[in-house]
Amino acid sequence: MPRDTHFDGRNPATAVDAETDTVRGIALHIGAVAGFAVMASLIKLLGSDYPTTQVVFFRSFPALLPIWLYMRPRGGWHALRSCRPGVQAIRTGFGLVAMLLGFYCLARMPFADFVAISFAAPLFATILSVPILGERVGIRRATAVAVGFLGVLVTLQPAGGGLDGTALIALGATLFYAVAILAMRVLGATDSSGTTAFYFTCGGVLVGGIAVLGDWVMPRGADLAILIALGLVGGIAQILMTEAYRHAPPAVLAPFDYTALIWAIAFGAILFGDMPEPHVWLGTTIIAGSGLYIWYREQVLGTPRGRIKATSL
Numbered sequence: 001m002p003r004d005t006h007f008d009g010r011n012p013a014t015a016v017d018a019e020t021d022t023v024r025g026i027a028l029h030i031g032a033v034a035g036f037a038v039m040a041s042l043i044k045l046l047g048s049d050y051p052t053t054q055v056v057f058f059r060s061f062p063a064l065l066p067i068w069l070y071m072r073p074r075g076g077w078h079a080l081r082s083c084r085p086g087v088q089a090i091r092t093g094f095g096l097v098a099m100l101l102g103f104y105c106l107a108r109m110p111f112a113d114f115v116a117i118s119f120a121a122p123l124f125a126t127i128l129s130v131p132i133l134g135e136r137v138g139i140r141r142a143t144a145v146a147v148g149f150l151g152v153l154v155t156l157q158p159a160g161g162g163l164d165g166t167a168l169i170a171l172g173a174t175l176f177y178a179v180a181i182l183a184m185r186v187l188g189a190t191d192s193s194g195t196t197a198f199y200f201t202c203g204g205v206l207v208g209g210i211a212v213l214g215d216w217v218m219p220r221g222a223d224l225a226i227l228i229a230l231g232l233v234g235g236i237a238q239i240l241m242t243e244a245y246r247h248a249p250p251a252v253l254a255p256f257d258y259t260a261l262i263w264a265i266a267f268g269a270i271l272f273g274d275m276p277e278p279h280v281w282l283g284t285t286i287i288a289g290s291g292l293y294i295w296y297r298e299q300v301l302g303t304p305r306g307r308i309k310a311t312s313l
Helices: 012-046 051-058 064-074 078-081 085-106 111-118 119-135 141-156 165-187 194-209 222-246 249-270 278-301
Strands: none
Touching: 012 051, 012 085, 012 111, 012 222, 012 249, 051 194, 064 078, 064 194, 064 222, 078 194, 085 111, 085 165, 085 194, 085 278, 111 141, 111 165, 111 249, 111 278, 119 141, 119 165, 119 278, 141 165, 141 249, 141 278, 165 194, 194 222, 222 249, 249 278
């Protein structure tokens, strides 16, 4: 007699398609994280020769082209209508402050150190979700946040004593970005990530363009190419991230955010000769471990995660 076979109610072909879709989403997500790392490397290559507002302008203006080309076949102007313009304004405002502070620090501190500090964003978001979104944070997640901030303190430890001012500004940028994360969680229920990316990018063009009017530095030939390239790469990375979330849920993609550190260490060593100090390795490990545990607890408890990386930087 033939053996009984287990049937779980799913079409085998559908299950295979879903698995393939998830793998595609992970690949797109890793590619997007790499793209943002390339963009950050280009910003660091420019150093402090150009005003931060000018870098924000070039990060935003060229990015409008790939974002619009992506949005056009998906409804064009109609797809850009937001159901929550007020929340879009909050996301854009806090995100731009985070970008300004972050770009300022990125040009002045080791690449891997900057990325390590940026990993504190989910920790801040977890804390702020209580008063802002009314979420409940249990003892386990609260403990993970405390351990994560211990990792931040380890990472901020300077080689010669005293807190480094640039690192503290980078931490401040992370705090502003955490508020933007919470806004993206709210927007994820009504607006597409492409819509959010478009308005954030337009905000960067407007704020960066106006702020730099009295402080514009004429780019040299190679620098102009770098400035345009960082905007195009940033826009393409946003598209890759948006597509990643179309193929796989945030719960699957979130752990791959930490591949950013691999790129940061590689680019830092190759392009700038920077290698993280031992305390940065230790602090990053603690921060990443606590962040992954918070992510795990959110999945267990069913806490929604926003499309955090879809419109980063």
